[in-house]
Every structure is written in C-alpha cells, then in structure tokens.
Amino acid sequence: MSAAYLAKLNPNQRRAVEHGVGCGAAAGGPLLVIAGAGSGKTNALAHRVAHLIVNGVDPRRVLLLTFSRRAASEMTRRVERIAIEAMGAKAAAMIEALTWAGTFHAIGARLLRDYAHVIGVDPAFTIHDREDSADLMNLVRHELGFSKTQSRFPTKGTCLAIYSRAVNAEAPLSDVLGAVYPWCAGWEAELRELFASYVVAKQRQNVLDYDDLLLYWAQMVAEPKLAEEIGSAFDHVFVDEYQDTNRLQASILLALKPDGHGLTVVGDDAQSIYSFRAATVRNILDFPGQFQPPAEIVTLAQNYRSTQPILAAANSVIGLAAERFAKTLWSERRSADRPELVTVRDEIEQARYVVEKVLENREAGGALKAQAVLFRASHHSGPIEVELTRRNIPFMKFGGLKFLDAAHVKDLLAVLRWAQNPRDRVVGFRVVQLLAGVGPSTAAKALDEVAAAGGAFDALAAFKPPARALEDWPAFVDLLMRLHGDKAGWPAEIEAIRRWYEPHLDRLHEDAIVRQGDLLQLEQIAAGYPSRERFLTELTLDPPDATSDEAGAPLRDEDYLILSTIHSAKGQEWTSVFVLNVVDGCIPSDLGTGASAEIEEERRLLYVAMTRAKDRLCLVTPQRFFTHGQSPQGDRHVYASRTRFLPAGILGAFEIRAWPAAAKPQDGRAERTPRIQIDIGARMRGMWR
Ligand code: ATP
Numbered sequence: 001m002s003a004a005y006l007a008k009l010n011p012n013q014r015r016a017v018e019h020g021v022g023c024g025a026a027a028g029g030p031l032l033v034i035a036g037a038g039s040g041k042t043n044a045l046a047h048r049v050a051h052l053i054v055n056g057v058d059p060r061r062v063l064l065l066t067f068s069r070r071a072a073s074e075m076t077r078r079v080e081r082i083a084i085e086a087m088g089a090k091a092a093a094m095i096e097a098l099t100w101a102g103t104f105h106a107i108g109a110r111l112l113r114d115y116a117h118v119i120g121v122d123p124a125f126t127i128h129d130r131e132d133s134a135d136l137m138n139l140v141r142h143e144l145g146f147s148k149t150q151s152r153f154p155t156k157g158t159c160l161a162i163y164s165r166a167v168n169a170e171a172p173l174s175d176v177l178g179a180v181y182p183w184c185a186g187w188e189a190e191l192r193e194l195f196a197s198y199v200v201a202k203q204r205q206n207v208l209d210y211d212d213l214l215l216y217w218a219q220m221v222a223e224p225k226l227a228e229e230i231g232s233a234f235d236h237v238f239v240d241e242y243q244d245t246n247r248l249q250a251s252i253l254l255a256l257k258p259d260g261h262g263l264t265v266v267g268d269d270a271q272s273i274y275s276f277r278a279a280t281v282r283n284i285l286d287f288p289g290q291f292q293p294p295a296e297i298v299t300l301a302q303n304y305r306s307t308q309p310i311l312a313a314a315n316s317v318i319g320l321a322a323e324r325f326a327k328t329l330w331s332e333r334r335s336a337d338r339p340e341l342v343t344v345r346d347e348i349e350q351a352r353y354v355v356e357k358v359l360e361n362r363e364a365g366g367a368l369k370a371q372a373v374l375f376r377a378s379h380h381s382g383p384i385e386v387e388l389t390r391r392n393i394p395f396m397k398f399g400g401l402k403f404l405d406a407a408h409v410k411d412l413l414a415v416l417r418w419a420q421n422p423r424d425r426v427v428g429f430r431v432v433q434l435l436a437g438v439g440p441s442t443a444a445k446a447l448d449e450v451a452a453a454g455g456a457f458d459a460l461a462a463f464k465p466p467a468r469a470l471e472d473w474p475a476f477v478d479l480l481m482r483l484h485g486d487k488a489g490w491p492a493e494i495e496a497i498r499r500w501y502e503p504h505l506d507r508l509h510e511d512a513i514v515r516q517g518d519l520l521q522l523e524q525i526a527a528g529y530p531s532r533e534r535f536l537t538e539l540t541l542d543p544p545d546a547t548s549d550e551a552g553a554p555l556r557d558e559d560y561l562i563l564s565t566i567h568s569a570k571g572q573e574w575t576s577v578f579v580l581n582v583v584d585g586c587i588p589s590d591l592g593t594g595a596s597a598e599i600e601e602e603r604r605l606l607y608v609a610m611t612r613a614k615d616r617l618c619l620v621t622p623q624r625f626f627t628h629g630q631s632p633q634g635d636r637h638v639y640a641s642r643t644r645f646l647p648a649g650i651l652g653a654f655e656i657r658a659w660p661a662a663a664k665p666q667d668g669r670a671e672r673t674p675r676i677q678i679d680i681g682a683r684m685r686g687m688w689r
C-alpha cells in the first residue's frame with residue numbers, strides 16, 4: 001500500500017522516510033539526512049516518525065530529540081497531522097503515547113529521575129538554571145577565598161562558562177583555557193580546585209546544573225548494562241538539528257545505539273551556530289564513519305521554503321565561507337522581488353522602518369504572525385520593542401528576557417523549589433531573606449540548621465530569627481513544612497505560596513499590583529502541568545517566552561509579531577523576515593576573540609537568519625548603532641558599516657535602498673570603517689534595561 005502522504009515527498013525524502021520501518025534489526029541501519037536550509041529535513045523526519053507509527057512501531061518506544069521544547073511540540077503536531085491523514089481519528093491516541101519527545105536536557109532529567117535509585121542520586125534533586133549555577137559557583141569561590149585575595153580572578157559567569165565548556169566538549173581544562181579563555185590560563189590550578197568544590201557542593205545540596213543532565217546521562221550509559229536497558233527501550237531514536245550537538249550528546253547516542261540500528265540524525269553543517277556551547281560540527285560530519293557498515297546518507301537539494309531570489313542571496317553569502325561542504329540548493333518558487341538591503345540612520349530609524357513595513361504587510365493581508373524580526377543578541381530588540389509598544393502592536397519574543405527572570409516570579413518559584421529540595425542552598429538563601437529583617441548571615445545560619453537536620457524544615461521551628469522576623473516566622477515554617485509534606489496538593493500549593501508571599505511583595509516592590517498579575521499568571525501556567533516536579537523541571541529547562549502583553553502570553557489565536565534572536569529562530573520559517581543590525585560589530589559580533597572559526601560561525605548565523613524567509617527578506621543596516629556594555633569603553637554609539645559578509649561582489653543579489661528616501665545608501669566600498677566614539681546616552685541606557 002502506498003500512502004497518500006508519501007506521494008507528497010520527493011524521491012530522496014521518501015527514501016529517508018521508508019528506510020527500515022521495523023523494530024530491532026529491521027529498524028534499519030543508521031541514517032543521516034544532511035541537507036541545506038528549507039530542504040524539508042524536519043518535514044521528512046516528521047513523516048518518518050508518522051510512517052513508522054502507521055506501520056506498527058510502538059510510539060512509546062520512539063525517542064525524539066529536538067533543540068527546543070517548542071520544536072518538540074511542533075514536531076509532534078506534524079506527526080499527528082500526517083498520522084491522522086493516514087489512519088483517521090484513532091491516530092490521535094497513538095500520538096498521545098509519543099511522550100519521549102523533547103530536548104536532550106529534558107529527556108536526560110526524566111531518565112535521571114527514573115534511574116536515580118540505581119545511580120545513587122536522590123530522586124528529589126532540583127535543577128539549577130544558569131543563574132543559580134553562577135550563584136553557587138560564586139558561593140564556592142568565596143569559600144575558597146579566590147575572589148578576595150586575588151582580585152583579577154575570573155568572574156562567576158566566566159568560571160561557569162569555562163566549566164561548562166570543558167564538560168560539554170569532554171575536553172581537558174588546559175585545552176579549553178588555551179583555546180577559548182587564554183586570559184584565564186594562569187588560574188588553571190585554582191579553577192581546578194574551584195570546580196572540584198563546586199561539584200561537591202552540588203552533590204551535598206542534591207542539585208544538578210544543566211550540564212549535569214547530560215553528564216550524568218552519559219555516565220549512566222557508560223555502564224553497559226544501563227546502556228543496554230535504556231537503549232533497548234527505544235526502537236527508534238531521532239535527532240533533529242544534529243549539527244548543533246556536542247560531544248557528550250554524541251557519546252550518549254552512540255552508547256544507546258552502538259550499531260546505529262534505529263538511529264536517524266538530521267542536520268545541516270552550514271547551519272552550525274552553537275559552538276559557544278561546545279557544539280561541534282564534527283558530530284554530523286563524522287556520523288557515517290562511526291558505524292560498520294557506515295550510515296546511509298540522504299541529501300536533499302530542493303528548497304521548498306524560499307523564493308529563488310532569497311535563496312540566491314543566501315547561497316551567495318554561504319558561498320564565501322572559508323570551508324564548505326558544497327550543496328546546491330534550488331527552488332521552484334519564482335519571484336521578481338530580490339531581498340532588500342536597507343540603510344537607515346540609526347537603530348531608532350531602523351525600528352520605525354521595520355514597524356512601518358510590518359504594518360504595510362498586514363494591510364496587504366499578511367498576518368503579524370507570518371512575520372518575524374530577527375537579531376544577533378537579545379538586547380538588540382530594545383528600540384523595536386519600544387516602537388511596537390508605542391504603536392500598540394502585540395509581539396512575542398523568543399530567546400529573550402524571560403518572564404521567569406522577574407524577581408518576584410523567581411521568589412515564588414524559589415519557595416516551591418526549596419520545598420522540593422530543602423538541601424538546595426542557593427534557593428534557600430533567597431527564600432529566607434524574603435522575610436523582613438533577615439540578612440545573609442542569619443540566612444546562612446538558618447540553612448546550616450536545616451542541613452544539620454538532614455534537610456528537615458522542622459529544624460527551623462526551633463531557630464531564633466531576628467526580632468523583626470519573629471512575628472512572620474511561625475507561618476513561614478508552617479508553609480515550608482506543609483509544602484514539603486505535599487499537604488497543600490498540586491497546583492493549589494502555588495496559591496498557598498502566593499498568599500503567603502503577598503505581604504512581602506508589597507514591602508519589597510512599589511509596583512506590587514502589576515507583579516501580582518504575573519503571579520496569578522504563573523498559577524495559571526502551573527495548572528497546565530501534572531505535577532510540581534514536572535512543572536519545575538520543564539520551566540527551568542525551557543521557560544515560556546516573554547510577551548508584550550502584561551496580562552500574559554497572547555492566546556494561540558491572537559495575532560502577534562515574532563521577535564527572536566537568530567539562535568532561537570533555528571528551524572522556523574516566516575513569510576516576511578527582517579534582520580536587524582546587519583553591520584560589522586553585530587554580525588559578526590565584536591565581543592568574540594575574532595578567531596577565524598568564530599567569524600565563520602557568524603557567517604553561518606547570517607545564513608540561518610536569511611534562510612528563515614519564505615517570500616520577503618529585508619536586511620537592515622543602521623549607520624550608527626549602540627554597543628552594549630562589554631566593550632572597554634562601556635555603552636556607546638559607534639559608526640557602523642555593512643557586515644563584511646556582504647561584500648560588493650554579491651550585492652547584485654539585493655535590492656539596495658535607503659530610508660528615509662533622502663538618506664544615502666552605503667556603497668560597496670568600505671569593508672570596515674574606523675569606529676568613532678560619539679555619545680554615551682544615559683537616556684538610551686534606560687531603554688536597554
Ligand atoms: P531548516 O534547515 O531550516 O531546519 P528543513 O530542511 O528542516 O529546514 P523543513 O522545515 O522541513 O526544512 O521544510 C521547509 C518548508 O518546506 C516547510 O514549509 C515544509 O512544509 C516544506 N516542504 C518540505 N518538504 C516538502 C515537499 N516535499 N513538498 C512541498 N513542501 C515541502
């Protein structure tokens with residue numbers, strides 16, 4: 001029987017979809033789909049999953065690894081659509097069973113909880129986000145006296161970045177220091193000591209950081225018995241965006257599926273953009289040769305996403321890459337419109353221009369949702385957020401400042417997390433200091449009591465707080481004990497915490513009323529999760545996106561513009577795409593070391609941004625832009641020139657213009673003009689938070 005859904009695919013996609021549809025040995029050998037942007041890799045992957053399910057593979061035995069939670073749920077929806085088309089309504093129940101879909105980190109967290117008892121981990125562990133991890137690193141650093149005696153010791157953030165890089169790249173510390181953090185190389189011995197103590201501190205407090213989720217998983221499956229048990233629980237393992245995985249992730253996959261049977265990975269080396277998180281493009285390039293016989297390779301050449309002129313411009317950008325595994329992408333989608341390259345005076349004008357165009361597109365019948373504004377770094381969207389807010393245009397921001405980063409939301413969650421794991425000192429420290437009159441030294445003493453009692457909150461009942469906190473203390477201890485004993489129940493306990501927290505909120509924040517709205521929203525979000533533990537895990541790993549709407553996230557059927565960092569736009573597509581700040585200093589960023597490998601990654605980043613567009617693409621180059629913080633001179637305006645990735649030779653692919661019309665478009669002459677410091681605006685700073 002040839003299913004109708006197969007007929008929609010091209011022959012190579014179909015080859016990938018039909019490659020080994022059984023289980024065990026019949027699952028087919030390892031398969032690599034490597035192809036350019038928009039060529040239907042993710043689509044083929046979704047069809048393959050659906051095809052397997054239609055052909056009797058048990059959806060509970062399918063593991064689907066994606067790069068974000070959003071990507072996982074989109075993939076599941078696509079699979080569902082295809083399966084329903086093939087089998088009718090009964091497919092819906094089968095897709096419900098497709099629960100092993102998520103990021104490596106989320107799946108790792110789940111497996112670690114399931115296997116905690118086997119590997120000697122207390123299953124009540126909590127997960128530290130990057131900020132918590134940096135705080136703990138800081139605490140340990142202070143304890144070791146590194147920061148006090150040695151004033152030029154790397155910051156907590158740098159320490160964490162070095163640690164994380166070494167873990168994820170499975171690389172010796174000296175290599176990481178030499179290659180990426182040469183200015184910290186003199187501290188190698190101290191860093192080694194710091195990291196050792198950091199690991200001990202995490203274990204004592206029963207917390208795992210992001211890296212641990214992969215590291216523990218990798219350690220777990222390094223044990224052949226466990227690898228066999230977990231690996232054989234899945235007939236098929238799929239990974240999308242494989243070019244952005246790191247060595248730990250590759251070793252986990254190999255341990256789960258040593259002979260590669262039932263393993264399908266998909267990606268594009270030209271879109272590898274996560275080396276700063278230790279991802280390595282070698283994973284995808286070396287994949288076929290890891291197996292005997294080698295993996296089957298499927299390539300795809302037709303781009304179904306973009307019009308030919310957009311594709312031609314993107315191809316010309318990536319065509320200049322120093323190293324490239326040539327792919328020829330073509331599109332049948334004809335159009336007379338070349339992508340635009342627009343010069344504007346500064347970022348304020350850039351924001352105005354883009355918003356004008358967005359509204360024009362909407363007038364012409366295009367929804368806001370079909371349009372996206374992309375940028376290199378989260379803070380680049382400041383002026384456009386202001387402009388959108390001023391003009392009352394709803395938007396949703398991906399990869400930006402998260403709702404969960406707001407102090408009051410973190411406070412409430414900290415209480416919940418502490419109740420889950422009383423040994424977690426970072427959250428405990430935060431929680432105890434919410435009470436009036438309690439400072440760091442009292443908090444530390446209270447935490448010591450809890451720790452001495454083996455993580456029991458009862459110990460707090462006998463604790464004598466400072467006079468100002470005396471009155472609040474009994475209710476506080478009572479709350480913690482009730483939460484820890486699961487007395488309030490899920491999700492009612494969130495409400496219990498909010499009620500307890502409200503008087504403190506009033507004391508701590510002038511705008512308590514606004515913040516209360518956020519807490520109510522948090523309660524609603526929580527109600528969507530089956531348990532406290534799932535809620536905390538998923539929120540820590542993949543927080544909801546920030547929105548322009550104070551009343552909460554826009555509803556699914558509302559129309560809103562997408563703002564996104566380029567990194568977070570991976571794998572997605574929109575009818576119209578605007579890319580901001582296509583100037584040297586932004587793309588490529590001038591915060592890197594300038595090494596050629598880094599510059600090449602920035603080129604790929606521009607390629608990723610451009611290939612998100614279906615029908616219209618607009619790159620904007622402000623003549624001045626605002627550099628953020630980290631340069632030695634601090635915040636400042638600089639003159640900017642068009643990115644070096646668009647040299648004169650390829651400008652023919654673009655429609656070049658200036659806005660407003662009187663402004664002078666940049667010619668193809670200067671590749672890099674000297675920067676001149678002209679202004680430090682306190683007014684602007686407010687805009688950048
Ligand atoms: P990226 O590299 O950006 O992740 P991709 O290779 O994963 O891209 P998809 O997102 O799967 O590409 O597909 C791009 C677009 O092309 C989607 O809108 C998809 O529906 C469409 N598409 C994919 N395959 C086909 C096909 N055989 N016929 C028609 N449209 C297709």
Ligand code: MG
Nearest residue numbers: 041042043571
């Ligand atoms: Mg994709």
